[in-house]
Amino acid sequence: MPVPTNVMASSEYVDAMSDLILNSRLPVGLVAIGLQSIPEYSMSSTYKDGLLRMRRLGALLHFLNFSGSVEQLQWVEEMQMDGVHIDMTQLRNEMLPFDALSQIRRPAYSSTQIYASNIALVKDIENAAEWQIDYCYGGLMMPPLSRHQTLQINDSRIAKAIFSLHPHQHPNQNGDK
Template sequence: MSPKSRLYTLVKAWKNKPFQEVRDACGAPWLGISSQALEEHQSWSKRQAISHEPIFNCKGTKLTGSLFRPLITATDMQFLRLFMEGLDAISYWHRSGRFIPGILPVPEHVIASSEYVDAMSDLILNSRLPVGLVAIGLQSMPERSMLSKYKDGLLRMRRLGTLLHLLNFSGCAEQLQWVEEMQMDGVHIDMAQLRKELLPFDALSQIRRPTYSSTQIYASNITLVKDIENAAEWQIDHCYGGLMMPPLSRHQTLQINDSRIAKAIFSLHPHQHPNQNGDK
C-alpha cells in the first residue's frame, strides 16, 4: 500500500468515526458530551446524505414536512447519533428561513425507555427549535408489558411541544383508540395497502370525525398517478413517495421550489383518464 492510499484510508476512517459519547448515550455518562464530540457531530452532519423524504400537500403545491428515513432502520447503537442528525437538519432549515417540520421515526422500546427519553428530551431542548417543527414518528404499537412506560414517554414528548405521528397506520380499533387518547397530530397510511384493500376505508372516515379533529392523514408510498387521484378523492392532507419526489439531502430539501414541484407532478397528466395500471 502506498503512503497516499494509507492517508486516504485514515482520512476516510476519521470521517466515518462514530461518536463515543453519543453511542453510549443510553448510559449515565452521555450527558457530558464534550466540545470535541459536538465539533465532530457538526462536521459529520455536513455530509449530504440522501436521507430526507419530502412531504407535500395533496395537490403538490406546498412542501409541508420531511421524513428522516435513516431512523426507520437505525440500531440502538446508531439511534441517538441519527436523532441528532435529524434535529440538526431541522435547525439548518430553520436558520435558513424555512419552516419545514421534520418527522423523526422512533421505535417503541426507545419511547418506553426513560434513559432514551431523557436523552431525546435534552437534545430537543438544546436545539431551541420552535414548537411544531419536531415530530416523533411512532413506528409500531407497544407490547402490553411496556404499555405504561410507553405512554409515560409519549406524554413527556408531548410536554416538550413535539408533535406525535403514528406511522404504519392500519386502522385497527387499538390504533384508533391510541390516536384519540394521545391526540395524535398525524397518521400515515401506505397507499399500497389501500390498493390491495388491506386497510379499511371506514378507518379513514373515522379519522374525519370531530373527536380526531387535530389529526391529519398522510399518504406514503405514492408511486402511481392513481394514488394521487385516490388521495384527493379521500381528502388526504399530505402525500409523499417516489412519484411526488424521492429522498433528498438536507440542502436539496432547502432548495425545493414548491410551485415548480406542482408543475412537474401535475402538468404531466390531466387526472381524468388513467389506464388500468393507474399510470398515464
C-alpha cells in the same frame, strides 16, 4: 424522526431525547416523533409517560405504518396523535379498511392529519384527493435526484453563492461568524 417502541418506554432514552430537543433551540412543533407500533401491554404505561413528556416539549406525535386496526385507532384517539401515515399500497390492495379513514375524520380526531406514503401512480393522487388525505409523499411526488442532477446543482452559481466559504463580517443572531 422514527422512534422504536422500546425507546419511548425507557426513561433514560426519553431523558436524553428531552435534553437534545431542549438544547437544539428548534421552534416548538418542528420535531415530529414517528411511532412505529403500539407497545405491548406490559410497557404501555411507561410508553404513554414518555409520549406525554415529548408532547409537553412541543414534539408532534405521528403514527407510522397505520393499518386501521381498532387498537391503533384507540391509540390515535387517546394520545391525540398529530398525524397518521398510511401506505397507498394498502389502500390500492384494499388491505386498509376504508371506515378507518372515515373514523379519523370524526370530531374526536379533528386535529389528526392523514399522510399518504408511497405515492407511485397517478391514480394514487386521485384516490388521495377523493379520500380527503391531507398530505402525500412518495416517488411520484418528488423523484430522487440523479448523480448528474446533483453535480449540476453543485456547479450552479446560486449554489456557489449560498455555500461560499467566505466568513460573514457580522455575526448572526446566534453569535456565529
